[in-house]
Amino acid sequence: MKSRKLLLGTRKGLVVYKESSGGWKFDLLAFRGLPVSLTMVDDRNNIWWACLDHGHWGCKLHKSMDEGKTWLELTTPKFPEGEEVKDGVPAAVKYLWALSHGGVDNAGKIWLGTEPGGLFESTDDGASFKLNRGLWDQPSRKDQWFGGGRDYAGIHSILVDPRNSDHIYVGISAAGVFETVDGGKNWEVRNKGLKADFLPDPDAEVGQDPHLLVSCASNPDVLWQQNHCGIFRSIDGAKTWEEVSEKEGPAKFGFAVAVDDNNADVAWVVPAVKDEMRVPVDNALCVCRTDDGGKTWKDLREGLPQEHCFDIIYRHAMVHDNETVAFGTTTGNVYLSHNRGDNWEVLSHHLAAVYSVEFTQGSI
Amino acid sequence: MPNVKFTPNLKRFYPDLDTGQFNGENVAELLDNINQKYSGIKDYIVDEQGELRKHVNIFIGNEMVKDKIKLTDHLSDDDEVYILQALSGG
Structure with a gap:
């Protein structure tokens, strides 16, 4: 029977919760004790x-054909x-x-x-990868x-345009946003309008620090x-x-952002204090949502x-699925x-640090 | 041939892993030969440039290997080699 599942990549394993008529219940634990930095459910083939x-x-890559019950280690x-x-x-x-x-018209392609x-590319569902030159x-x-938070610059965001799988954006800390329209042969910098106040020239073309890049599923020309x-x-x-940061209010610095799949004006962030310390603003946990494209923000603190x-x-640790929003x-x-x-x-107060959160429509 | 002993923590990923003798004039060659028997285990011990991972140690007898970059330390037939994980984390 189909029911939603929530995948939580944590410092001590992959924890999966499953939705039922009685609410969300623990479903399974994989990789017990091992840090799971990220998950992805390929919605083309589950x-x-x-x-x-x-x-x-070192880093390892695994995939599962049975919704997390068994896993196959791939060559990293x-x-x-x-x-x-x-x-x-x-x-x-x-x-x-x-x-x-890699897009619905690119069976087997993984970025x-x-x-x-x-940026590595596989055309055989992960059996092999090659570096995108x-x-x-x-x-x-x-x-x-x-490096921004890590020793070297890293690619944390990959957005494949659902209308054209040769059209891809990547987000890099710290370099910025890059775009290709030819499937990765050529890449252009897309940082115009960003500000890097940690650089001598805040308008530098390269060296910007997006923490996470997302696009609206129904309107992919809108990116946050x-x-x-x-x-x-x-x-x-x-x-x-x-x-579109809030001028008077907490919505400015943070790591995660989520945008509504059906309304590109609706987005969520979770504010934190910036460089001098990394704690929630006023040590109070608050999610901020805008319903008007960032003109105004609403503090959401209830509960x-x-x-x-x-x-x-963390940047991959907040998601939304229709009316449901989740974060770790x-x-x-x-x-x-x-x-x-x-x-x-x-959902839990007792997990290890959460690195990633993802919803999927489970079928098992 | 050098005799190689492994940290038991690698058995989680290679359940059949056991002490054994492997050919190798130096540590890099030894790892290649170990990888022939336990496919992929080399990636657990060194990175793709062949450098020993930061939190892995290899000892020849009681001596830690000197060359962690290219693993050129020479091996003799009667050497005991230990592949261990360094202490770290929590």
């Missing part, structure tokens, strides 16, 4: 993917011998940070982003990309990003960006702790709302 970040043994993408992040620094995969399928900033050879990479320096929105396919709170929400936190809490954030309920 294959589940999981990225692992072993403390000792590798940089070709001799590739360098910078002159004298060999390129080796440190972290698996972004996954996307995967890593730190350092490699177009982005790796982008002229700005060696000298203008740098939670950036290190504010919340930005584009309504012209990333040709230009406009800051969330409002004192002595240290929960931070660095302190192992998971919250759900069934009315777009107006009220929140607790």
Whole structure:
């Protein structure tokens, strides 16, 4: 029987909850004790993917054909011998940070982003990967990309246009947004309007720091990003960006952002204090939602702790599915709302730090 | 041939892993030969450029390998080699 499932990639394993008439219940645990940095459910074929970040043994990539009951380890993408992040620094995969399928007309195609900033492409459902030369050879990479929160620049966002699978955006911390319209052969910088207040020139073409890039499923020309320096929105396919941070209020800095699939004006963020410390604003947990494209923001606090709170929400750890919004936190809490954030309920207070959250329509 | 012992923590991923003798003039060659028997295990020990992973240690007898980049430390037939995980994390 079909029922929604919620996949939680945590520091100590993949935890799956399943929705039933009685609410959300624990369904399964996979990779017990191992950090799961990211999941992806391929909605073309219901294959589940999981990225692992072993403390000792490196990054590993797994996939499951039975909704997480059993898993197959794949060969992890590798940089070709001799590739360098910078002159004298060999390129080796440190972290698996972004996954996307390659479009409904590209069966078997998978895109995967890593730190350092490699974009890998598979055409055989993950049996093999090759480095995308177009982005790796982008002229700005060696000298203008740098680490943002991690040692090296990393690709954390991959958006394949549902109307045209050769049209792809990637988000890179810290470099910015890049776009290809020819399936990855050529990439153009798309950072116009972004501000990098940590650089001598805040308007620098490259060196911007999007924390997460998302697009509206029904209107993919509208993109949102939670950036290190504010919340930005584009309504012209990333040709230009406009800051829509709240002038008087908490909605400015954070990591995660979600946009409504059916209304590109509706988006959610979870604010935090910026550079001097990473804690919730006023140590109170608050989700902010805009219903008007970022002109105004509404604080959503009902059901969330409002004192002595240290929960931070990582970039892949908030999602929405119709009226339901879910997020997981660095302190192992998971919250759900069934009315777009107006009220929140607790799913768990007892998980490990949550790295990623994803809804899927399960069939098992 | 050098005798190789593994941290039991690798048995989670390679249940059949056991102490054994493997050919190798140096540590890099040894890992290639171990990988022949336990397909993919090399990726757990070194990265794609052949560098020893940050939290993995290899000892030859009581001596930690000196070359963690290219793993060129020489091996003798009677060496005992230990592949271990370093202490870290929580």
